[in-house]
Amino acid sequence: MTTRRGLLAATALSSLLPRQGRAQGQAQGQAQNAAPTPAAPAPELLVEKKVFEFANYRTRGGANLAAGRIGYQTAGTLNAAGDNAVLIEHFFTGNSHAFGRYAAGEAPGYWDAIIGPGKPIDTNRFFVVAADCLANLNVRDARTITTGPASVNPATGRPYGMDFPVVSIRDFVEVQKLLLESLGVKKLALVAGGSMGSLQVVEWAAAYPEWVERAMPAIGTGEIDAWMLGWLDIWEAPIRMDPNWRNGEYYAQGRQPPLQGLTEALRIVTLHSRDRAWAREFGRRPVEGQDPARRIGDRFAVEQWLEDAAAARARVSDANSFLYLTRANQLFLNEYDSTEAALSRSRARWLLLPSVHDRVFPVEYGRELAETLRRLNRPVEVVELKGPLGHLEGVVGIAQAADAIRALLAH
Amino acid sequence: MTTRRGLLAATALSSLLPRQGRAQGQAQGQAQNAAPTPAAPAPELLVEKKVFEFANYRTRGGANLAAGRIGYQTAGTLNAAGDNAVLIEHFFTGNSHAFGRYAAGEAPGYWDAIIGPGKPIDTNRFFVVAADCLANLNVRDARTITTGPASVNPATGRPYGMDFPVVSIRDFVEVQKLLLESLGVKKLALVAGGSMGSLQVVEWAAAYPEWVERAMPAIGTGEIDAWMLGWLDIWEAPIRMDPNWRNGEYYAQGRQPPLQGLTEALRIVTLHSRDRAWAREFGRRPVEGQDPARRIGDRFAVEQWLEDAAAARARVSDANSFLYLTRANQLFLNEYDSTEAALSRSRARWLLLPSVHDRVFPVEYGRELAETLRRLNRPVEVVELKGPLGHLEGVVGIAQAADAIRALLAH
Numbered sequence: 001m002t003t004r005r006g007l008l009a010a011t012a013l014s015s016l017l018p019r020q021g022r023a024q025g026q027a028q029g030q031a032q033n034a035a036p037t038p039a040a041p042a043p044e045l046l047v048e049k050k051v052f053e054f055a056n057y058r059t060r061g062g063a064n065l066a067a068g069r070i071g072y073q074t075a076g077t078l079n080a081a082g083d084n085a086v087l088i089e090h091f092f093t094g095n096s097h098a099f100g101r102y103a104a105g106e107a108p109g110y111w112d113a114i115i116g117p118g119k120p121i122d123t124n125r126f127f128v129v130a131a132d133c134l135a136n137l138n139v140r141d142a143r144t145i146t147t148g149p150a151s152v153n154p155a156t157g158r159p160y161g162m163d164f165p166v167v168s169i170r171d172f173v174e175v176q177k178l179l180l181e182s183l184g185v186k187k188l189a190l191v192a193g194g195s196m197g198s199l200q201v202v203e204w205a206a207a208y209p210e211w212v213e214r215a216m217p218a219i220g221t222g223e224i225d226a227w228m229l230g231w232l233d234i235w236e237a238p239i240r241m242d243p244n245w246r247n248g249e250y251y252a253q254g255r256q257p258p259l260q261g262l263t264e265a266l267r268i269v270t271l272h273s274r275d276r277a278w279a280r281e282f283g284r285r286p287v288e289g290q291d292p293a294r295r296i297g298d299r300f301a302v303e304q305w306l307e308d309a310a311a312a313r314a315r316v317s318d319a320n321s322f323l324y325l326t327r328a329n330q331l332f333l334n335e336y337d338s339t340e341a342a343l344s345r346s347r348a349r350w351l352l353l354p355s356v357h358d359r360v361f362p363v364e365y366g367r368e369l370a371e372t373l374r375r376l377n378r379p380v381e382v383v384e385l386k387g388p389l390g391h392l393e394g395v396v397g398i399a400q401a402a403d404a405i406r407a408l409l410a411h
Numbered sequence: 412m413t414t415r416r417g418l419l420a421a422t423a424l425s426s427l428l429p430r431q432g433r434a435q436g437q438a439q440g441q442a443q444n445a446a447p448t449p450a451a452p453a454p455e456l457l458v459e460k461k462v463f464e465f466a467n468y469r470t471r472g473g474a475n476l477a478a479g480r481i482g483y484q485t486a487g488t489l490n491a492a493g494d495n496a497v498l499i500e501h502f503f504t505g506n507s508h509a510f511g512r513y514a515a516g517e518a519p520g521y522w523d524a525i526i527g528p529g530k531p532i533d534t535n536r537f538f539v540v541a542a543d544c545l546a547n548l549n550v551r552d553a554r555t556i557t558t559g560p561a562s563v564n565p566a567t568g569r570p571y572g573m574d575f576p577v578v579s580i581r582d583f584v585e586v587q588k589l590l591l592e593s594l595g596v597k598k599l600a601l602v603a604g605g606s607m608g609s610l611q612v613v614e615w616a617a618a619y620p621e622w623v624e625r626a627m628p629a630i631g632t633g634e635i636d637a638w639m640l641g642w643l644d645i646w647e648a649p650i651r652m653d654p655n656w657r658n659g660e661y662y663a664q665g666r667q668p669p670l671q672g673l674t675e676a677l678r679i680v681t682l683h684s685r686d687r688a689w690a691r692e693f694g695r696r697p698v699e700g701q702d703p704a705r706r707i708g709d710r711f712a713v714e715q716w717l718e719d720a721a722a723a724r725a726r727v728s729d730a731n732s733f734l735y736l737t738r739a740n741q742l743f744l745n746e747y748d749s750t751e752a753a754l755s756r757s758r759a760r761w762l763l764l765p766s767v768h769d770r771v772f773p774v775e776y777g778r779e780l781a782e783t784l785r786r787l788n789r790p791v792e793v794v795e796l797k798g799p800l801g802h803l804e805g806v807v808g809i810a811q812a813a814d815a816i817r818a819l820l821a822h
Contacts, residue, residue, distance in 0.1 A: 061705040166707050226690035226713040230682045233714045237675050241652055264648050271641045279637035284745070293742055294472040296577050296734065300741065302637040303644045323707065330711065331704055334695070359770075 045116045045123065047073045047100030047109075049143050052131070052179045060174070060335065063165030066154050071145030072096050072131035072179060075116070076123035082186035086121055087176065088130040089193025089200035091395060092269065092325060093137055093313065095144045096130040099123075102143065113399040120405035126189060131179055133172045135164070135325055139318035149248060149320035161320060162248035168331035169199045173207055176200075190409065192216035194394040195360065196325070199224075199332045206333070206342035214408055215346065218353035218401070219385070219394030221361040222339040222369035224332040231272075231360075232326040238264035239319045248320045262319040266310035275357040275390030340372055350380040351408045353401050357390040381408065456527045456534065458484045458511030458520075460554050463542070463590045471585070471746065474576030477565050482556030483507050483542035483590060486527070487534035493597035497532055498587065499541040500604025500611035502806060503680065503736060504548055504724065506555045507541040510534075513554065524810040531816035537600060542590055544583045546575070546736055550729035560659060560731035572731060573659035579742035580610045584618055587611075601820065603627035605805040606771065607736070610635075610743045617744070617753035625819055626757070629764035629812070630796070630805030632772040633750040633780035635743040642683075642771075643737040649675035650730045659731045673730040677721035686768040686801030751783055761791040762819045764812050768801040792819065
């Protein structure tokens with residue numbers, strides 16, 4: 001139970017706040033099993049948040065972005081051939097902070113367990129890049145840099161709001177390609193990412209097969225089908241319902257953002273991304289002092305936890321960006337006739353990491369992606385992640401795949 | 412494709428409107444395969460909606476209902492011993508209309524495929540009863556009779572609203588027992604129901620083991636764990652968010668009910684109750700004339716369908732009743748230390764009908780219920796339902812279990 005409780009506490013925020021990794025919780029867990037003499041602390045990988053600016057980007061939907069910027073971070077050194085680069089793609093609520101720390105003692109990135117000196121994605125060998133996506137959710141987070149509906153529209157001097165053009169996962173890829181080219185990258189030894197990151201991995205492999213040597217989609221899917229289109233719509237509906245949303249016009253002075261709707265949207269994401277084994281921790285106990293069997297307004301502890309976790313997340317997030325992100329996810333592979341048509345373009349070697357208790361992208365979607373790749377005679381390995389967190393195992397449980405990642409990168 | 416399309420059309424409303432069964436769709440499907448000479452029409456089972464009134468009911472939470480009423484319907488004849496009764500329990504959005512038609516040519520009940528003269532639950536042999544639950548959702552449906560938050564509080568002369576006492580699945584059982592006793596029933600040859608109905612089946616078998624000879628929970632679970640507590644809370648949250656909800660005080664003249672919130676809540680239930688194979692029908696096509704890749708306000712066809720289906724359902728439903736129903740589900744088995752403690756009281760023979768693609772009560776919950784019963788040495792058979800509708804297969808696909816139900820009732 002101690003381990004479970006530790007896990008719960010460690011993951012409460014880690015899954016929600018990109019800069020609060022699970023590594024601390026893991027370190028605690030390891031410490032419990034360690035020999036009495038404490039090991040020397042692991043050397044910390046320090047990273048710096050940088051800005052990439054671009055101009056006159058034409059979106060896949062045909063709109064023009066006169067100016068844009070995204071944040072990014074790197075570790076390791078690009079070789080002369082420019083072909084030892086690794087690109088890490090983040091999940092829906094994430095940002096570029098996949099590895100390292102911005103300052104000694106700060107929380108590490110969400111995939112720090114597998115990225116760093118001597119780690120499976122070895123920064124002594126690879127030049128590792130991770131960027132914030134367009135319309136990134138974490139608009140109020142000081143270390144997230146993005147262009148989206150909360151950005152100022154140069155044509156009006158005011159935030160775009162719902163005038164921001166629709167962007168797709170493919171747009172994320174295009175802007176990342178501009179960034180990589182600006183850094184001198186010629187080829188990606190690996191593109192890897194979890195959840196929404198996995199969608200970007202697949203789009204990369206289909207759009208630029210000559211760039212992508214290896215592809216590692218975690219907790220992924222080869223399609224966003226109608227069932228998932230519907231779920232994404234349900235995720236975002238509370239925002240549109242919030243009277244403070246005002247069709248996205250809430251940025252002006254004196255207006256309240258639709259915090260209630262955004263919190264509710266994030267509450268759905270938070271529960272959907274987890275599984276029953278995680279929730280077991282709460283049992284059926286009510287909030288202390290409350291009695292749901294007698295008072296209709298009283299609640300169970302799990303309900304309150306979801307509310308608090310989502311409200312904390314909402315404070316650094318932007319509601320319109322949530323809407324643009326769900327749309328980007330809905331548009332996954334929208335420029336191809338089918339998943340098979342997209343994947344048939346790929347020349348990569350694949351490592352798939354579905355999670356067996358995933359409720360967002362159920363494991364059969366990952367298995368079908370593997371089958372499609374095999375049918376196309378593409379090299380593919382599959383490691384199924386296990387653990388109580390369901391979908392989130394692809395983020396906080398990624399160390400399970402450490403050996404498979406080393407094997408993928410060994411040759 | 413014709414079959415799929417037919418299925419979609421037939422189930423579009425059937426799953427949402429309790430009086431619109433799938434049988435018509437099935438009959439059409441059968442007609443396509445039939446010999447040129449049309450078969451004689453099946454004899455129609457006609458049923459009548461009746462009212463059961465009760466007084467001074469003390470809820471399990473300790474409140475007093477001075478007066479109450481629920482609707483019910485019966486078929487077949489009770490024998491002298493009073494022990495040939497079958498009780499059918501309805502699902503979350505359902506009512507007593509499980510079998511028969513209220514008038515010739517009208518739609519049959521939702522389980523009409525298995526209940527009627529000569530059918531697996533044979534009304535020539537059994538006295539079959541089905542009742543509307545307390546706080547039934549279908550308050551604006553003329554053929555649903557219930558006592559809940561929309562009912563007039565005799566103490567004030569106005570609707571209860573959120574002053575209605577909390578009721579639990581066990582309360583549903585208690586009121587049904589009063590009804591059955593009023594009809595002279597001494598024993599239940601079978602208690603059967605799907606989804607929320609399955610919870611009532613389990614509560615019956617635990618509370619009154621001497622009454623229940625056979626128990627048939629379909630698309631069921633042996634527990635509402637924290638993960639499900641959380642989902643039920645997410646189902647209802649849009650109602651609480653709707654400014655028209657006003658803490659449940661929307662019944663007064665001139666006030667608008669929280670239709671938008673109720674529609675959104677029902678939209679979640681509608682998608683959650685289905686599965687990806689159902690959604691495949693829609694593909695990724697947009698609403699006609701719309702372009703989600705270019706306009707953020709444009710939508711996919713599946714989104715529009717869910718909206719329309721849920722809005723139709725909302726028009727006959729009551730938002731406060733939705734809140735009381737979710738709470739009743741959350742309180743499943745709340746008077747027992749554990750599922751095992753509850754089931755150890757049962758003396759019934761069990762037939763479990765989980766659905767393999769169920770997303771509401773995932774199939775492993777049904778399998779665990781079976782394991783628990785086996786561990787307790789209770790006789791249990793399991794038939795796993797298949798089909799594109801996921802959870803809803805337990806309603807519209809129940810004919811899959813016809814042989815197993817006949818076997819259960821054969822001795």
